[in-house]
Amino acid sequence: MITVNDLTKIYNKGKKNEVYALRDVSLRIEDGESVCIMGKSGSGKSTLLHMLGGLDKPDSGQIFFDEQEITALPETPLSVFRRENIGYVFQSYHLIPELTVRANIKLPAFLADKELSDWYFDSLVEQLDLKDRLSHLPSQLSGGQQQRCAIARALINRPKVILCDEPTGNLDSASAETVKKVLFALQKLYRPILVIVTHDADFTVLADRTIRIADGAICEEGCT
């Protein structure tokens, strides 16, 4: 369970161009829940996602992961926490161009020094339809395939949370449809918390809950 209390993030604090990215945001996400965060560009949704994933520090407020406050963690334990609990899917994939699909998927496991079950890896690539692309380089894949590879990589350590930042933003409609389907199918299968930041309204139908953000504050929250 993720609990967010009065989270505030200010960019360029104290300067003329000071911007409130988040204003006293509070929310709660239950285990196994899928949440879709929507809002206009610059509304603060990506900032909220980064805060949830421990990628950035808030100016005030706390984020609890179960009983643990991740906003209070220093850099090293925070990176261990991220490695063990969180999987990321980015809009521009962030695959490592020098590594093959197989190596890219296994990278978080390498970093965590985890023994990887062959069965889990095989089933993951099977479900993501990447079996024939394992020895390819990212540059040899289509956008949809690259994003599926990124999803596999996000799931490889069996994290408790999957954070997706506009996962279909760079994809055509057919590829986006596939990614959506596979993402939710895997969420149903492995039951991590799934938080998706998106402009794509189709996600609201698939997600358990939708949160709308405007000017750094939650303006609407509801179940689908």
Next chain:
Amino acid sequence: MRPLFLLWLRLLRAHPKTYLKKAALYLLCSAFIIGEGMLLYSFLCTQKEKRAMLYGEQDFLIAAENEQTLQTIRQTYPNCMAGSLTVLAYGSTTEKLSARRLVIGTADAAARDIQHIRLTAGILPETGAQIAVEESLLSLLYPDADLGQAISLTLFAQDEQTMDKTFTLCGILADTSSNQSQSDTAPLPNALVADSFAKEGNLSPLYRLYALTFAGNTTPTLAEIENLPGVVSVQPNDGATLSAALGLNEGAFVYLSAIAMGAAAVFFIVCIFTTEKKDRSEQIGHLKLGGLTVADLKRYYLWSIFAELLPASLVGAGLGYFAVRWFLERDAAPFAFFFQPAVLLLLWCLSVLPVFLLLYGSCLGEMKASVLQNLLYYNEVAPSTAKKSGYTSNNPVLLYAIKSYQLNGESAGSAAVMVFLSLILFGCGLFCAAAFRQRSAQIMPADYTLVCSSGFYDSTGTIAMDPYYGISDSDVSLLGNHPQVQTIAAIKRLYCFSHEDSNPVPFTAEERKTFGFTQQESLTPRLIMGVNPSFLTRLAALPHEGNLTSEALSTGTAVLYTYDSRSETPTWKAGDTIVLTAVLPENGSWRRQDLTVTVAACLDTASLSENSMDALAIGELMWSSESFSALQMPIDSSFLYLSVKNPDATEELEGLLANLSDWYQNEGKHLDVRQNLQERQQLETLANSLSLLSAIGATALAVFSLFAMALHSNLKVNQRRSLWGFLRAVGLQKGDFRRILLLETLLEVGIPLLLGTGAALGICVLLNRTFFSVDYGSLPFTALMLFDLIYLALAAFAGQLPVHRLYHMPVAVTIREQE
């Protein structure tokens, strides 16, 4: 062109920092190359001028029969400039007994100009009663002489004409004759008189010399000059060779400057190139999207590179020029400042053209790429070279470091090349210096070596006549008692034969008859060396058996037997008797003299330092020189070794040695005086200079290399900032990141260090085999290892510099840069 200019201006105003960064690099590049080049040019000119002052500017110095020869040369070679020198008489002082003589003559203005014959004080002779003498000769013959003083000389002129003449000393000349002429038969004048002197004394020339110099590339060969009619002898100008042999040429400086200039040029060009590459590729993509054609882009970049490069490089050129001028015009400057506008222009072109060609060439290459490729130059979805690397590992640190090195290795090229060169420079410089020191100590333990001989071997070839042409006992005593001499070892040698079967001399029947040997006698050559008693006293301090005293070895019946227990077993022991046969010249034939000697003492020389002066004088069989007197054998000393009390105060001793040398030459003997002290000092100075220059050069290169390494490390981290952000997002820790960078740095630096160390040692071995042949213990293995370790530590530190800055930024910020 106007819209393109306005576009450039707008972009310039939008990114002033980028422009300033580039301008600073252009400026530094130009300043360094021009500064270094001007230094080198000034040094070369200074050395050339020094050499011209010492050795003259003549291509040849010829002795000719008459004036007609000069006319022939002028007709054959119209570009020839000639100066005439006429030697009228030899002069010796009537006040002091000396073998040194004055070579009195005249030199016309052209000769004085070509050979840099110049006054250090006074005026040139104007009347027949005036004379100008070279400084060193004057101080030897007339130590207290002053201008205006009367000098009385006995003159030896043509047709054995002798006369006494008193001159007035009107000028003191710089010492040039001994440097410019190596001829014993026709030396250059070392004292000048006026032309009227010959007319007044009705003297005809002893010989004429002409100093010839040829303009441009018209210098004929030595053979061509020798074959001209009327030419008696030709001496080419050996200035360059002599100064090179003395280690005083410009080689080391040119070598270091070339390496420094090359390294600096590579460094700056790589910096400029790397700094611009990313921005430029993206900029080309944007400009193409904006509608510029390739032709527009060519014009735009031609203009922008020149507009950015030229002002900065001009300022840099001025900076370099004025810095060198200021440095060399100070009182304590190591050499003089020389300037030629053409040289400055050439250096400026050298600093600008490679940069321009590289940048513009690179622009042209990038213009050929598609817009997408331009825009995605550093984007991770751009076509990757990753296929080249098949490396994989379960260790994420190793995996990423090696992948990264394999794929980005070329960007560390400049640092690698510089560290490679600096290792070679450092290793070879240190080795050459050590080799010079070792040779100086090995070859010349004595400060002076005097070798006196007949100058040729006796026709028999087997019985040397040298002992009978040696240095007399009175001269040995004179030198031994000289206040500037510390120790002396005088060696007399007696060639004789022992009656043994080992290694007998294959005398012919006729030779046996000549020397008085029977046909059955088996004769093995031996050498008895007679030494002065003080030398024997010094040897007595070493471990020995028997009676090693000068008294015991002065009778002509007892010898000291020496051996080296490390390489031989002793042939005799104390108390043994040896029968020897000597062959001595007497009244034009040979006299056989049998000697029966007892081994009074045996000395093991293993403990004697090889680099000591005494080690030079050790022979197998030795006794006191007085033994020869006891046996009535009139043998002189063939070798004399001297060491001095104070290396800085040897003028008197050198004067005495010069007098002796001339004296023996007049006596028909050949006394070779080797100034080992000076040579050793020169070698040591050379070794010290080499060590210093190598260390400075290597340090400068290493600092450049480290700077390049730090720059490269910063650049590669910045270029991959979003990647690091992503890796941090999925769990890469600070320690992992440090390890990745450390491993990358170690790989980038380790390989050139390893190769550089290997190459340096290899070149040292090659140098040793070709030139030095010294002990391989002199190889700078430890120094190179130390250099490697220090460099590695500093490079690792430099490689870690960006870590803190990167970790100071939130992960989200670094990721967003790519989003």
